[in-house]
Amino acid sequence: TLRVVSAFPENQFYVKRTIEWIEKVNKEGKGVLQLNFIGGPKAIPTFEVGKAVQSGVVDIGFTTGAFYTNVMPEADILKLSETSAAEQRKNGGYDLINKIWAEKANMRYLAKVVEFTPFHLYLNKKIDKPDLTGLKIRITPVYRDFFQAMGASVMTTAPGEVYTALERGVIDGYGWPIHALFDLNWQEKTKYRVDPGFYNAEVGLVMNLTKYKALPQKARDFLDQHALAYEQQNDFWKSYNQNEAKRQAEAGIQVITFDAATNKAYVEKANEVGWAAAIKSSPQYGEALKKVLAK
Amino acid sequence: MQRLEAAYARVLHALALIACALILGMTLMICADVFLRNVRIIPSMVGLAWSSEISEAMLFLITMLTAPWLLSRGQHIRVDIVLRAVPPIVGWMFEWIVDVLAFGCCAVIMYYSGRAAWASYAASSLSIKTLVTPEWWLLSVLPVSFALLTLEMVFRMRRLYLGPRTPRDDAVSTG
Amino acid sequence: MLGGSTVLLFLGLPVAFSFLVINLLGALLFLGGEPGLVQLARNCIGSVASFSLTPIPLFILMGEVLFHTGLAVKVIDGVERLIRQVPGRLAVVAVVAGTVFSAISGSTIATTAMLGSLMLPVMLARGYHPTMATGPLMAIGAVDMLIPPSALTVLLGSLSGISISKLLIGGVVPGLILSVAFVVYIIARVKMNPKLAPPSNFTEYHGWAKLKPFVQYVIPLVSIFVVVVASMSAGWATPTESAAIGALFTIGLAACYRALTLRNLMQSLQGTAAISGMILFIILGATTFSQILSFSGASNGLVDLIAGAGLPPMAVIAAMMLLLVFLGLFVEQVSMMLITLPIYMPLVAKYGVDPVWFGVMFLICMQLGLLLPPHGLLLMTMKGVAPPEVRMGHIFQAVLPYIVMSLLLLALVFFIPAVAVWLPKVLV
Numbered sequence: 001t002l003r004v005v006s007a008f009p010e011n012q013f014y015v016k017r018t019i020e021w022i023e024k025v026n027k028e029g030k031g032v033l034q035l036n037f038i039g040g041p042k043a044i045p046t047f048e049v050g051k052a053v054q055s056g057v058v059d060i061g062f063t064t065g066a067f068y069t070n071v072m073p074e075a076d077i078l079k080l081s082e083t084s085a086a087e088q089r090k091n092g093g094y095d096l097i098n099k100i101w102a103e104k105a106n107m108r109y110l111a112k113v114v115e116f117t118p119f120h121l122y123l124n125k126k127i128d129k130p131d132l133t134g135l136k137i138r139i140t141p142v143y144r145d146f147f148q149a150m151g152a153s154v155m156t157t158a159p160g161e162v163y164t165a166l167e168r169g170v171i172d173g174y175g176w177p178i179h180a181l182f183d184l185n186w187q188e189k190t191k192y193r194v195d196p197g198f199y200n201a202e203v204g205l206v207m208n209l210t211k212y213k214a215l216p217q218k219a220r221d222f223l224d225q226h227a228l229a230y231e232q233q234n235d236f237w238k239s240y241n242q243n244e245a246k247r248q249a250e251a252g253i254q255v256i257t258f259d260a261a262t263n264k265a266y267v268e269k270a271n272e273v274g275w276a277a278a279i280k281s282s283p284q285y286g287e288a289l290k291k292v293l294a295k
Numbered sequence: 296m297q298r299l300e301a302a303y304a305r306v307l308h309a310l311a312l313i314a315c316a317l318i319l320g321m322t323l324m325i326c327a328d329v330f331l332r333n334v335r336i337i338p339s340m341v342g343l344a345w346s347s348e349i350s351e352a353m354l355f356l357i358t359m360l361t362a363p364w365l366l367s368r369g370q371h372i373r374v375d376i377v378l379r380a381v382p383p384i385v386g387w388m389f390e391w392i393v394d395v396l397a398f399g400c401c402a403v404i405m406y407y408s409g410r411a412a413w414a415s416y417a418a419s420s421l422s423i424k425t426l427v428t429p430e431w432w433l434l435s436v437l438p439v440s441f442a443l444l445t446l447e448m449v450f451r452m453r454r455l456y457l458g459p460r461t462p463r464d465d466a467v468s469t470g
Numbered sequence: 471m472l473g474g475s476t477v478l479l480f481l482g483l484p485v486a487f488s489f490l491v492i493n494l495l496g497a498l499l500f501l502g503g504e505p506g507l508v509q510l511a512r513n514c515i516g517s518v519a520s521f522s523l524t525p526i527p528l529f530i531l532m533g534e535v536l537f538h539t540g541l542a543v544k545v546i547d548g549v550e551r552l553i554r555q556v557p558g559r560l561a562v563v564a565v566v567a568g569t570v571f572s573a574i575s576g577s578t579i580a581t582t583a584m585l586g587s588l589m590l591p592v593m594l595a596r597g598y599h600p601t602m603a604t605g606p607l608m609a610i611g612a613v614d615m616l617i618p619p620s621a622l623t624v625l626l627g628s629l630s631g632i633s634i635s636k637l638l639i640g641g642v643v644p645g646l647i648l649s650v651a652f653v654v655y656i657i658a659r660v661k662m663n664p665k666l667a668p669p670s671n672f673t674e675y676h677g678w679a680k681l682k683p684f685v686q687y688v689i690p691l692v693s694i695f696v697v698v699v700a701s702m703s704a705g706w707a708t709p710t711e712s713a714a715i716g717a718l719f720t721i722g723l724a725a726c727y728r729a730l731t732l733r734n735l736m737q738s739l740q741g742t743a744a745i746s747g748m749i750l751f752i753i754l755g756a757t758t759f760s761q762i763l764s765f766s767g768a769s770n771g772l773v774d775l776i777a778g779a780g781l782p783p784m785a786v787i788a789a790m791m792l793l794l795v796f797l798g799l800f801v802e803q804v805s806m807m808l809i810t811l812p813i814y815m816p817l818v819a820k821y822g823v824d825p826v827w828f829g830v831m832f833l834i835c836m837q838l839g840l841l842l843p844p845h846g847l848l849l850m851t852m853k854g855v856a857p858p859e860v861r862m863g864h865i866f867q868a869v870l871p872y873i874v875m876s877l878l879l880l881a882l883v884f885f886i887p888a889v890a891v892w893l894p895k896v897l898v
């Protein structure tokens with residue numbers, strides 16, 4: 001039996017989907033492989049899930065790259081993917097990722113199960129050009145370099161404090177994926193979303209490599225095959241995210257957008273800043289990853 | 296031995312004084328953050344973005360700096376209901392049991408937190424939040440503090456050996 | 471695991487170490503040996519390096535400054551001049567002054583020690599019976615926990631995930647109800663048995679002399695309370711930030727009164743470091759404990775067991791409160807929270823009850839724990855500052871009526887949730 005922990009709380013939509021997947025694996029894997037879902041951050045703190053997988057305290061972690069940059073800086077680079085997971089399986093990207101993950105983190109990257117999900121800048125003050133000078137923006141490391149490059153003064157707060165901070169004008173905006181706003185009720189205190197989105201949210205299943213290698217061939221194939229099947233459902237996010245955008249509009253969130261040239265420059269700037277930071281943080285693999293992730 | 300113990304108590308007290316300075320510093324820093332965010336006297340400074348992150352680290356440092364000092368002053372709260380109910384000599388023997396356990400516990404944590412810090416240093420792991428800092432900066436505080444606790448445990452057992460054969464009068468509550 | 475830590479606890483191992491010893495075993499068993507122990511060490515940092523815990527030292531600092539700078543005496547003086555001749559006048563003064571302290575101090579020990587060392591000698595000298603002299607002081611010390619600022623409330627909010635602002639504000643009404651009930655009880659009791667508190671002469675002031683110390687000291691100090699609560703509810707600051715502002719404000723006021731010296735500032739800081747250090751070190755041990763408990767599957771198992779038993783939710787909530795009161799007989803507040811919350815909060819979520827309501831009841835139970843013989847913290851604090859003629863028996867006897875009143879308040883909040891949730895709904 002392999003032990004699975006999640007870096008996201010149990011009640012989050014991502015996790016519910018993964019628990020369903022685990023149940024399916026367990027049903028079909030009787031006698032071959034069983035997964036035991038241990039729980040969320042209450043069992044292993046969010047930013048320790050990566051370390052716990054690396055050291056083998058748990059076997060499989062359900063997490064996103066930004067949560068385990070303390071294991072290796074490369075983890076956060078996956079957000080810059082422009083190619084899809086399916087394309088990366090073909091263009092050598094998936095193999096490269098697994099080479100790096102094995103070497104630096106003792107991990108096997110099983111599958112990417114959230115993608116086609118851009119990040120957006122959400123604001124409470126209107127802007128007419130991509131310039132955030134004088135605005136206070138709540139960030140996670142994902143957005144830090146890009147928003148700073150646009151002149152924002154950035155701050156980090158606990159997710160639980162964001163609602164209050166918005167309500168009280170402590171912050172003027174924040175970066176977040178297109179979906180998962182409603183879980184936190186932030187739509188109530190958000191006026192604008194800046195389109196286009198940038199980057200591509202990545203949430204994946206990573207496994208301790210030693211444990212992976214120790215699995216019998218049959219169990220390993222079974223796991224790979226089910227992980228791949230889970231990844232192949234990622235088109236789900238395309239329609240899901242369209243729906244989320246619709247819901248945001250219904251909740252009164254207006255879209256700020258610029259002219260086509262500015263929009264293009266905005267996304268290019270995000271990528272440029274993102275890759276510059278990525279190559280700086282990983283001189284060893286930054287360029288190589290760019291070849292397979294960027295378009 | 297006596298003098299060594301007294302000198303050690305002074306070291307622990309000095310660490311506690313650093314913790315006091317951190318508490319005062321934390322108060323001033325958070326107030327400065329609120330002030331700068333609401334009154335824009337310095338145009339380029341809209342609050343101190345790193346203030347919450349630094350105060351988190353300070354909280355951890357306060358904990359680790361005061362723990363050995365509190366132990367030397369018998370201020371780590373405990374439940375003494377049973378210790379008081381049994382005959383003093385039995386209570387005294389209970390004290391030995393728990394001292395040995397606590398000594399072992401501190402030593403084990405010292406060792407493994409030392410390994411955690413070393414591994415993090417060797418892998419040059421970074422903590423990437425608002426500030427980018429080497430992870431071992433905070434991790435290395437753990438083995439130091441638990442080493443001090445382990446040593447204090449030795450002195451504590453010496454005092455128990457020399458003192459009257461009854462349980463100690465340690466603190467029993469916080470507020 | 472729960473059993474193991476309880477045994478160690480009763481052997482007299484300090485609370486924090488009891489958790490740590492069991493954590494080592496738990497890490498070996500459930501987290502897979504050596505890597506688990508390394509992981510345990512890593513988890514220690516995050517358990518206390520958490521922004522939601524920062525108000526704790528700041529609130530404690532407020533109480534310590536008040537205590538060490540001697541501003542407390544001025545508050546008692548200001549309150550005393552305003553209160554006319556009533557039965558048990560000094561006890562009433564103590565309750566009113568204690569309520570004022572509660573609104574400035576975030577530490578129940580500081581409040582009780584302060585009142586005990588200042589008011590108790592006076593009351594005993596005027597012929598008050600020891601039970602009438604000590605009871606109100608301890609009772610009002612406990613109320614300090616309900617009325618913001620309160621370090622333990624912050625901790626409850628941070629550990630349970632209930633909104634800290636709402637909890638702090640939710641404690642105000644129940645706290646005030648208790649204060650009023652205490653005053654009514656004292657007057658009624660002394661009327662029935664005047665020997666408990668012989669009336670004594672006191673200088674009756676008139677005009678400005680009557681009001682001066684109140685205006686000069688009490689009003690500015692209470693304004694600190696207003697600053698803390700208002701900055702939180704009106705939206706200028708988070709609980710952490712308002713705690714820092716409150717602490718700086720208190721130090722500033724003490725300086726304005728020329729009551730602040732380097733020496734008493736140092737004393738206040740050391741007192742703060744000691745109390746915060748104790749609490750934080752327990753949190754370090756206990757948070758990692760609950761992580762391992764969660765990892766082992768024990769917490770989920772217990773939660774499912776209780777939730778699956780098909781009991782009416784209100785009965786389960788009532789049972790949870792009774793268990794808390796019972797725990798309060800043996801262990802102190804921080805451990806009360808750390809032991810029960812990993813099981814309680816998932817149940818609260820499952821039953822869909824209002825967490826603020828639940829949290830305020832939790833606070834009342836903890837407040838009771840401060841007063842319960844034989845171990846209540848405030849009983850010990852009182853014994854510590856009282857002259858030797860006040861015996862432990864007096865103190866146990868003195869506190870009983872106030873325990874009954876707190877239990878009645880618990881029942882009141884249980885049956886009429888509005889008592890707890892109305893104010894936070896209006897303000898936050």
Ligand code: NA
Pocket residue numbers: 571572573574575576577613614615616617618619620
């Ligand atoms: Na208070």
Ligand code: NA
Pocket residue numbers: 470575576577578614615616619620621622
């Ligand atoms: Na308090």
